[in-house]
């Protein structure tokens with residue numbers, strides 16, 4: 001860090017005591033260290049800390065390890081001064097080579113929020129050039145697509161009125177979009193072979209997991225069909241249990257930042273495809289139950305009435321399982337979503353209720369304990385059923401924002417809302433409040449003042465009867481069932497830099513990440529019809545605060561058909577050397593972007609739409 005008007009004063013940085021002089025104003029520029037080829041992004045020419053939007057608590061951060069270099073003197077040293085860490089010599093050298101050598105500079109590697117970022121301390125006007133071909137010399141030579149920095153992002157609450165006028169000029173024009181894609185053209189997919197398309201479109205991690213579970217069931221040599229059925233049913237239920245899902249995400253996101261990219265991609269893919277295990281074990285349970293039913297009909301001995309009762313129960317359960325499995329086929333589930341959900345819920349309950357009368361006969365088998373665990377899992381969300389007060393901020397005829405004040409919520413969690421919890425269940429992404437920016441971004445603030453206020457919001461767009469009613473006649477109370485569940489956006493923290501692609505209200509789940517990860521190196525591509533008018537200024541400001549150069553596309557102005565999201569996403573990936581693309585959109589666009597990226601060698605993640 002570097003006092004605004006003074007030359008660098010190295011002794012002022014008392015890294016040894018792990019303190020920074022807090023009372024000063026700093027001009028801070030961030031360099032986000034790319035994992036590959038030492039690529040870097042930012043800062044732009046003339047960018048200040050305000051433009052970089054470092055978290056307000058940056059100045060409080062105490063470095064765990066710092067490295068600084070003082071220009072030409074570096075070559076006279078065998079080691080660069082470092083504090084509290086292993087020798088940074090190798091990376092130092094490369095880093096040093098990658099920047100202009102004309103002036104003294106200080107670099108400190110500081111933890112910012114949850115992440116470590118390179119914080120370069122220098123005059124804000126300096127342009128740094130990496131050696132790599134994917135340099136951001138090109139980035140700094142006028143690649144700022146949109147001049148979004150001019151917008152004021154300090155007041156995030158301002159959703160009302162005609163303020164969207166403020167954002168006239170926010171959205172990219174056709175020419176700007178074309179320029180971006182011309183600079184980084186979308187390569188054609190190499191050798192469009194049938195099996196390759198098949199691989200990327202159909203042989204997904206979800207299906208791999210499903211197949212693995214099915215195959216392992218076939219390989220398991222057990223004669224105890226009841227145990228196998230129970231184990232599979234328990235797995236099926238656990239794969240939909242909120243805390244189990246949260247735990248998987250927690251494990252994946254706990255991977256250290258230095259973990260090789262391939263491992264992080266693999267972990268991310270496994271994590272958000274956990275539904276494959278749910279589907280695979282459900283099908284296995286059906287198969288095992290059929291075996292069990294055959295064995296029971298052959299071996300059961302009892303009075304005529306007992307035989308009839310047992311046969312009726314087993315046959316009833318087989319019918320239920322078959323119906324649940326068939327109705328869960330993606331095409332049926334998508335078309336008759338509400339019916340599918342009701343059948344899944346009440347069918348599942350009925351199956352479990354039918355087994356309980358036989359519990360005594362299962363007492364000596366593990367199946368009994370599986371049954372108990374399954375029952376607890378089914379009851380759990382209902383034990384947490386709450387009727388919460390809610391207020392709505394009407395944004396437009398297409399969207400509203402519901403405000404909850406009952407609690408603060410961790411990043412990237414979804415909740416299930418209903419007017420009548422017995423009949424419906426609608427999932428939405430929660431958006432934690434962003435911590436307020438200090439009045440002057442450059443000044444240090446008390447840590448407490450940057451704490452986000454209690455509560456969270458959800459963004460809702462008109463997608464059917466339930467959401468339409470919420471928009472036009474919002475309730476004052478609403479039912480919330482179960483615990484908040486982590487969603488796919490959580491995996492964004494594994495990749496840096498990252499490109500986030502959202503359409504319409506898909507920006508809601510993205511904000512859940514953006515509001516809680518200020519400073520995460522990322523670019524946002526958001527395509528929506530009249531974004532500020534439809535979703536309000538608050539949403540736009542939150543987007544700009546996370547990425548001042550966000551590419552916001554107004555499909556009302558440029559026409560949906562003319563927007564090539566795959567091409568734009570790819571251009572942004574190239575521009576910042578992103579490690580991955582995260583997409584939140586409808587199933588069609590999600591599939592297109594994920595396929596378009598993966599076929600070009602870019603990791604991409606989007607929801608699997610299996611519930």
Ligand SMILES: Cc1cc2nc3c(=O)[nH]c(=O)nc-3n(C[C@H](O)[C@H](O)[C@H](O)COP(=O)(O)OP(=O)(O)OC[C@H]3O[C@@H](n4cnc5c(N)ncnc54)[C@H](O)[C@@H]3O)c2cc1C
Pocket residue numbers: 427428429430458459460461462463487488502503504505506507508509527528529554555556560563564565584585586587589607
């Ligand atoms: C994990 C997850 C969480 C979600 N959470 C929420 C939530 O909390 N609240 C909520 O309301 N919805 C949520 N959704 C639903 C999701 O936001 C919508 O399916 C999606 O974003 C489409 O938005 P839409 O329904 O407004 O309409 P759409 O018609 O699907 O699209 C809206 C706009 O997107 C743009 N667009 C669409 N297709 C293209 C294209 N091919 N090229 C360029 N622009 C395009 C257009 O401007 C269009 O007007 C979630 C989805 C996922 C996967």
